[in-house]
Amino acid sequence: MQIYKVGGAVRDRLLGKPVTDIDWVVVGATAEEMLAKGFRPVGSDFPVFLHPKSGEEYALARTERKSGRGYGGFTFHASPEVTLEEDLIRRDLTINAMAEDDQGALTDPYHGQQDLENRLLRHVSPAFAEDPLRVLRVARFAARYAGLGFRVAPDTLELMRQLSGSGELEALTPERSWKEISRALMEDHPQVFIQVLSDCGALKVLLPEVEALFGVPQPAAHHPEIDSGVHTLSVLEQAALHKQPLSVRWACLLHDLGKGLTPQSEWPQHIAHEHKGLKLIKQVNERFKAPRDCQELALLVGQYHTHGHRALELKPSTLAELLQSFDVYRRPQRFEEFIAACEMDARGRLGLEERAYPQADYLRGAATAARTVAVQPLLEQGFKGPELGEALKRERLKALKAYKEQYSQ
Template sequence: MQIYKVGGAVRDRLLGKPVTDIDWVVVGATTEEMLAKGFRPVGADFPVFLHPKSGEEYALARTERKSGRGYGGFTFHASPEVTLEEDLIRRDLTINAMAEDDQQNLTDPYHGQRDLEERILRHVSPAFAEDPLRVLRVARFAARYAELGFNVAPETLELMRQLSESGELEALTAERSWKEISRALMEDQPQVFIQVLRDCGALKVLMPEVDALFGVPQPEAHHPEIDSGLHTLSVLEQSALHKQPLTVRWACLLHDLGKGLTPEEEWPRHIAHEHKGLKLIKAVNERFKAPKDCQELALLVGQYHTHGHRALELKASTLLELLQSFDVYRRPQRFEEFIVACEMDARGRKGLEQRSYPQADYLRGAANVARGVAVQPLLEKGFKGPELGEALKRERLKALKVYKESAAS
């Protein structure tokens, strides 16, 4: 029995990056031997075990063969005869197909170390094209390592393009797709993930609503970058630069989908794109079964982001409606995430990345004013039920009018 550290742990150590998760491969062992040593089996698909003390995953060396569509369409074969090289060749990228023994001696049959040094994301073997999930994984690695200068090898991008055209991407489950998408959006350069998907034709399969934004112009006065797709990438980039949570990044990606529906004869204006985009945002949310908080914020940002930009011009009554829509009294965090998504939208424009956004503090102040209206005096006046709600609304409107006047003076 020989045990090797494999995959990301080896890759990140060689890159000088922190190693978080460690995966191990066991060569020359049987399931019975692993159980005898106290390892606990997990999963039904292939023999993976948890170490009795560390809890880390140890997998028996295995080969795999395509047997159906999608990520799960494989049969696995694990036996003591399977070699380390046979196990490594089934992996996605050369930089993930290296192994180390306990003396840090490197086994690198597919030249992963060379590709690390040359900053190339390259597939290990033609079997790469058998697993559609690898399209998303490679795009995610491109986003993760973009700051180090990594690029996808042209021949790998070509395989990704073939996979995108094969219909295999449609066989991915919503859960597997969302796991990769959500992880990619939380990388330092998530816009690279979207760009790589577009470069290989996967974006128009997975998110045609986002892909449709590229080539659609906007008014140059507000959008010096002009192209709606490039603007979306820039907004996503800003959300990462400002360390925003997944909810905000997802909303930034989807906020302008309605612009993809504007007839060409109306370009570069996009009248009512906020309302038109809601059905598209809803479709993308449902396609990937995004978490509820991501779904809700994306829809609200899509509908109201131009309200955010025009906050200083809004009538007090419109401002109150906006606050009510977000339920700022019980869910203040959601409104805060809306504000920062609007700010990312304002900054995601060529040459305007450092612009100030006074609307943010103005909206925060308005929310505080509305929340500050006391209920007790109205109860003491005898208001209750629907009448109490209306009275509370009137008092909040009064307070917002005063706030708006003081902010203008």
């Protein structure tokens, strides 16, 4: 029995990055031997065991063969005869197909170390094209390591194109796709993930609503970058630079989908794109079964982001309706995330990345002014039921009028 550290732990050590998760592969052992040593079995698809003390995962060396569609369409074969090289060749990228023994000696049969040095994301073998999930994984790695200068190798990008056109991507479950998309959006360069998916034809399969934005012009006065798709990538880039949470990044990705529905005869104007985009945002949310907080924020940002930009011009009554739409009295954090998404939208424009966004503090102040209206005095005046709600609305509107007047002075 020989035990090797494999995959990401080896890759990240060689890159000088912190190693968090460690995967181990065991060569020359049977499941019975693992159980005899106190390892606990986990999963039913292939033999993986948890270490009796550390709890880390140890997998028996195995080969795999395509047996159906999608990510799960494989049969696995594990036995003591499977070599380390045979186990490594089934992995996606050469930089993930290296192993280390307990002395630190490197096994690198597919030249992963050279690809690390050349900053290339390259597939290990033609079997890469059998697993549609790898399209998303490679795009995610491109997003993770873009800051180090990594790019997808041309021959790997070609395989990704073939996979994207094969119909295999449609076999991915919403849960599996969302897991990759959400992880990719939280990388340092999530815009690279979207760009790579577009480059290989996967975006028009997975997110055709986003793909439709590329080539659609916007007014140069507000959008020096012109292209709606380029703008969306820039907004995502700003969200990552400002360390925004997943819900904000998801909203940033989907906020302008309505522009993809504008007839060419109306370009570069996009009248009512906020309202038009809601049905598209809803269908994307449902397609990937996004978490509820992500779904809700994406819809609200899609509908109201131009309100955010025009915050200083809004009438107190419109401001009151906006605050009510976000339920700022019970869910203040959601409104804060809306403000963040609006600011990323304003900064995601060519040459305007550093501009001030006074709307953010103005909206925060408005929310505070409305929230400070106390209910108790109204109760003491005898208001109750629907009448109490109306009285509360009137008092909040008064507070917002006073806030706006004070701000204008």
